[in-house]
Amino acid sequence: MPTTSRPASDLRLPGGGAAVTISVDGSPVVAREGEPILAALWAAGIRALHTTAQREEPRAFFCGIGICFDCLVTIDGESNLRACMTPVAPGMSIETQRDPGWQGFAHA
Amino acid sequence: MREPDVVVVGGGPAGIGAALAAAESGQSVVLVDEHERPAGQYFKGPDGSSKGSQRIQHLRAELARLGVDVVSRGLVWGIFEGRDVMVVHDGASEHLRPSAIVLATGAYDRPVPFAGWTLPGVMTAGAAQTLVKAYAVLPGRKVVLAGAGPFLLPVATQLAEAGAEVMLVEATPARAWLGLAPAAARVPELVREGLGYARALRRLGVTRLSRHKLVRAEGAETVERAVIAKVDGDWRALPGSERSLDVDAVAIGYGFLPSVELAESCGCALRFDDDAQAWFVAVGESMETSVPRVYAAGEITGIAGNVVSFWEGRVAGASAAGNEELATEARKQLGPRHRFARALGHAFRPRPGLWEGTADDVVVCRCEEVTAGEIRTRIAGGCASPKALKDWTRAGMGLCQGRMCGSTIGRLLAEGTEKPLVEVPRGSVRPPVKPVPIHVLAGTEVPS
Amino acid sequence: MSAAAAGNAPDVCVVGGGLLGAAAAYFAARSGLRVVLLEEQELAAGASGAAFGGVSSMVFSYSETRVPDHYVQLSLASVRLFSELADELGPPLDYKVLGQIDPFFDETDRPFREERARGLREAGSPVELLSSEELHEIEPALTGDIAGGMWCATDGHVTPICAVWALADGARRHGAELRVGVRAEGLVVDGERVVGVRTSQGVVHAGCVIACGGAGTAALAQGVGLRIPLDLSRGQMVVTERIPRLLRTSLHNMQQTAAGTVVIGVTREPRADDVQSTPTGIREIVATAARLIPALGGVRVLRAWAGVRIVPAGGYPVFGRVDGVEGLLVCVMHRGITLGPIVGQILAELAAEGRTSWDLGPYSPARLADLPETVSVEESFYASH
Numbered sequence: 001m002p003t004t005s006r007p008a009s010d011l012r013l014p015g016g017g018a019a020v021t022i023s024v025d026g027s028p029v030v031a032r033e034g035e036p037i038l039a040a041l042w043a044a045g046i047r048a049l050h051t052t053a054q055r056e057e058p059r060a061f062f063c064g065i066g067i068c069f070d071c072l073v074t075i076d077g078e079s080n081l082r083a084c085m086t087p088v089a090p091g092m093s094i095e096t097q098r099d100p101g102w103q104g105f106a107h108a
Numbered sequence: 109m110r111e112p113d114v115v116v117v118g119g120g121p122a123g124i125g126a127a128l129a130a131a132e133s134g135q136s137v138v139l140v141d142e143h144e145r146p147a148g149q150y151f152k153g154p155d156g157s158s159k160g161s162q163r164i165q166h167l168r169a170e171l172a173r174l175g176v177d178v179v180s181r182g183l184v185w186g187i188f189e190g191r192d193v194m195v196v197h198d199g200a201s202e203h204l205r206p207s208a209i210v211l212a213t214g215a216y217d218r219p220v221p222f223a224g225w226t227l228p229g230v231m232t233a234g235a236a237q238t239l240v241k242a243y244a245v246l247p248g249r250k251v252v253l254a255g256a257g258p259f260l261l262p263v264a265t266q267l268a269e270a271g272a273e274v275m276l277v278e279a280t281p282a283r284a285w286l287g288l289a290p291a292a293a294r295v296p297e298l299v300r301e302g303l304g305y306a307r308a309l310r311r312l313g314v315t316r317l318s319r320h321k322l323v324r325a326e327g328a329e330t331v332e333r334a335v336i337a338k339v340d341g342d343w344r345a346l347p348g349s350e351r352s353l354d355v356d357a358v359a360i361g362y363g364f365l366p367s368v369e370l371a372e373s374c375g376c377a378l379r380f381d382d383d384a385q386a387w388f389v390a391v392g393e394s395m396e397t398s399v400p401r402v403y404a405a406g407e408i409t410g411i412a413g414n415v416v417s418f419w420e421g422r423v424a425g426a427s428a429a430g431n432e433e434l435a436t437e438a439r440k441q442l443g444p445r446h447r448f449a450r451a452l453g454h455a456f457r458p459r460p461g462l463w464e465g466t467a468d469d470v471v472v473c474r475c476e477e478v479t480a481g482e483i484r485t486r487i488a489g490g491c492a493s494p495k496a497l498k499d500w501t502r503a504g505m506g507l508c509q510g511r512m513c514g515s516t517i518g519r520l521l522a523e524g525t526e527k528p529l530v531e532v533p534r535g536s537v538r539p540p541v542k543p544v545p546i547h548v549l550a551g552t553e554v555p556s
Numbered sequence: 557m558s559a560a561a562a563g564n565a566p567d568v569c570v571v572g573g574g575l576l577g578a579a580a581a582y583f584a585a586r587s588g589l590r591v592v593l594l595e596e597q598e599l600a601a602g603a604s605g606a607a608f609g610g611v612s613s614m615v616f617s618y619s620e621t622r623v624p625d626h627y628v629q630l631s632l633a634s635v636r637l638f639s640e641l642a643d644e645l646g647p648p649l650d651y652k653v654l655g656q657i658d659p660f661f662d663e664t665d666r667p668f669r670e671e672r673a674r675g676l677r678e679a680g681s682p683v684e685l686l687s688s689e690e691l692h693e694i695e696p697a698l699t700g701d702i703a704g705g706m707w708c709a710t711d712g713h714v715t716p717i718c719a720v721w722a723l724a725d726g727a728r729r730h731g732a733e734l735r736v737g738v739r740a741e742g743l744v745v746d747g748e749r750v751v752g753v754r755t756s757q758g759v760v761h762a763g764c765v766i767a768c769g770g771a772g773t774a775a776l777a778q779g780v781g782l783r784i785p786l787d788l789s790r791g792q793m794v795v796t797e798r799i800p801r802l803l804r805t806s807l808h809n810m811q812q813t814a815a816g817t818v819v820i821g822v823t824r825e826p827r828a829d830d831v832q833s834t835p836t837g838i839r840e841i842v843a844t845a846a847r848l849i850p851a852l853g854g855v856r857v858l859r860a861w862a863g864v865r866i867v868p869a870g871g872y873p874v875f876g877r878v879d880g881v882e883g884l885l886v887c888v889m890h891r892g893i894t895l896g897p898i899v900g901q902i903l904a905e906l907a908a909e910g911r912t913s914w915d916l917g918p919y920s921p922a923r924l925a926d927l928p929e930t931v932s933v934e935e936s937f938y939a940s941h
Binding site for chain 2: 010011012013014015016035036038039042043047048049052053054055057058059060061062063064065066067068069070072080084085087
Binding site: 186188192194203476489490491492493495496499500502505506507509536538539540543544545546547549550551552554555 | 598599600601605715717718721725734736794795796797798815817832833834835836838839842843845846852853854855856857858859860861
């Protein structure tokens with residue numbers, strides 16, 4: 001479930017595209033068409049975009065420009081995508097993710 | 109396969125400058141950029157009436173007028189044999205074989221690990237700026253912006269103008285700015301810009317602390333507190349000077365690292381810059397690299413800002429087109445600006461204390477969650493290269509391909525093997541320079 | 557070993573810090589010999605560090621249906637030795653028994669595969685020929701669009717650099733000295749005896765020199781008049797992002813690491829002596845991977861790399877004593893990961909006791925003399941894999 005720590009409008013500044021609704025972990029979130037998913041999630045107060053595979057730490061984003069790969073989310077079923085590099089489109093389904101790997105790999 | 113005259117990689121000021129100069133010289137140009145449309149970090153953001161926005165709208169119109177083929181949301185995943193440019197675009201891979209290549213892949217904020225730097229809400233200064241300027245979203249209501257150098261000024265201004273409560277924490281003393289006066293005399297427009305920000309910060313009531321730095325960020329699920337401390341001349345925290353501030357976002361900016369991965373994988377020689385403590389692409393006066401017909405421009409050749417990047421791009425693009433006259437004309441714009449950039453780079457060069465936050469329990473490789481302690485243990489056990497450390501600890505193996513941890517690993521190797529950073533082996537850069545799906549690579553058109 | 561006993565010199569000087577050198581150093585030190593290992597760059601810097609890491613007795617040959625029994629048995633012995641080493645060295649060795657599948661798409665391949673499997677079985681390797689359905693039981697991610705495949709349940713995988721370090725650390729615990737950053741420049745010869753190695757940091761005297769330095773071994777061997785013709789053959793590989801567990805086995809040079817990444821190999825490019833990745837090579841291996849494991853299609857590749865196999869003329873390993881020369885053991889081969897432990901053990905035996913129970917005739921450097929002056933390296937390479 002997304003961690004909602006403040007009202008959605010709190011960090012929003014005027015401007016941007018038309019309001020559209022996307023789904024985040026099954027709940028509707030209002031976003032602006034064309035903005036990166038990262039902007040929509042951050043403005044909606046969602047902080048833990050993904051949880052790391054080993055330490056199970058919450059992560060959001062660090063660089064915001066496509067370099068750090070720390071704003072990973074699952075978009076329409078495809079995991080490990082950068083929220084900062086993917087624009088919002090109406091009807092999109094976003095899931096915050098538990099990063100794959102390190103689990104279930106006990107070898108003989 | 110397409111065979112344009114020139115392929116330009118990167119759609120920031122340098123790449124746009126290169127594409128325009130080459131196109132003006134009659135060349136067919138393909139400009140590949142990863143983002144939605146050409147802008148780069150300086151000009152990113154929605155169309156508006158600001159000077160910057162007017163400028164980039166004009167440049168985009170020029171690209172269109174001159175028939176530059178702009179491939180947005182495109183990724184050059186590798187350059188082979190110094191001429192075969194592999195592009196992913198719209199889920200397919202295309203092979204370009206141009207007569208010349210201009211690399212203008214830009215820079216990103218220098219990542220510096222400290223306790224709490226992986227918490228949501230802790231971000232680079234560039235990220236904070238991107239959010240507020242390009243996406244019209246505040247990173248937080250109460251923001252500590254910490255670091256050193258001129259880039260902090262516009263970021264602090266933009267955050268404060270957007271309504272955030274900002275504390276600007278600078279590691280350098282106030283007099284660092286005064287030392288720039290001699291080099292600044294011949295770049296009045298940059299001085300005006302800087303003074304404008306300083307005035308705006310005062311007007312907006314931004315608290316400005318010199319000789320302080322952020323020592324750690326604290327919080328449970330997101331950042332809640334920023335702990336800052338006074339520093340000495342080497343940026344080492346002074347004991348007993350810590351204080352804690354309630355925040356909901358922290359941004360750090362200690363200068364930039366160049367995105368040299370593509371240039372390096374293409375075989376271009378690099379040069380080590382002592383002030384920046386980083387490797388840049390080595391270029392000659394025509395912006396030519398050590399690889400024939402491959403040029404480089406902008407921040408990957410030295411951190412100097414958008415104006416220098418643009419003119420370097422024009423030199424590179426004109427040279428790639430064999431248009432000496434145009435290159436010479438563009439080169440005239442560079443001299444004083446280069447000198448000022450070097451003065452800035454020296455004044456705000458990172459001091460050793462910058463890295464004292466890399467305690468053993470701090471995660472260095474964010475992707476693979478490898479701590480400084482694990483890396484130090486391996487170095488003490490005999491690992492002497494980034495490759496060995498990568499294989500042992502997985503540091504640098506993740507999705508960011510080592511961009512976030514590479515410079516820190518170099519520093520830990522320097523520390524552990526008692527070598528200067530310049531002598532520490534670099535990790536090899538391998539294609540693809542950013543992750544590419546298997547089905548795309550499997551269907552790729554390959555050079556014959 | 558009298559020369560060594562006389563002074564402070566070690567009994568054995570191993571040249572080369574790849575898997576072969578580390579294994580030779582480990583077994584020699586474990587048997588009580590005083591060992592110095594010289595490595596020019598760093599451990600696993602060469603072919604070992606770039607290798608896929610397959611540990612297999614399902615030996616393949618491009619040119620022969622039946623691989624010689626002795627070669628299968630050497631591989632089998634090494635596979636078994638890996639299990640023993642896993643007990644001795646523990647998790648750092650990173651040895652996993654995954655079993656290996658070698659699938660084929662076309663029914664017309666079946667007779668050839670059957671014959672191969674029979675040959676391997678007769679030589680002692682537990683290889684079975686399974687149907688598409690049976691393989692699917694073992695590896696559910698495998699495409700149904702195959703005719704069948706060979707399966708060897710005892711095959712395994714190591715992360716080569718981990719194995720090298722584990723062996724080197726083991727050698728160190730048994731008293732070996734590892735000297736990294738020291739380049740071997742030539743052999744020190746006294747009459748018909750090699751008495752040491754000339755290095756970038758002075759002469760290292762030793763009772764016995766074991767040359768395991770890949771292409772460097774051929775250069776050293778020239779010092780005693782031994783010619784080892786080599787082909788340098790490139791192998792390209794890629795690794796993906798971490799994904800949830802998908803693969804259970806080692807499959808056509810693919811395997812999923814504990815972290816969740818999938819390592820995909822490997823090209824076979826004779827006469828390519830650089831470690832460049834190429835678009836063609838990358839496409840070749842990922843296209844096969846996606847054909848075999850359709851679920852890999854959307855998975856992202858993070859990095860491609862390449863290594864150079866050191867293939868001695870004739871294709872088979874060359875290791876052991878050099879006729880007419882005392883105090884020197886040479887060792888060159890391109891299946892050094894699988895064969896490293898057994899070859900290291902045999903070399904250590906030779907260094908300690910001067911003999912081994914293994915018949916090394918087929919691998920003797922002397923047989924190189926029978927080869928024509930110019931060997932078709934391509935033929936050599938394809939002779940065995």
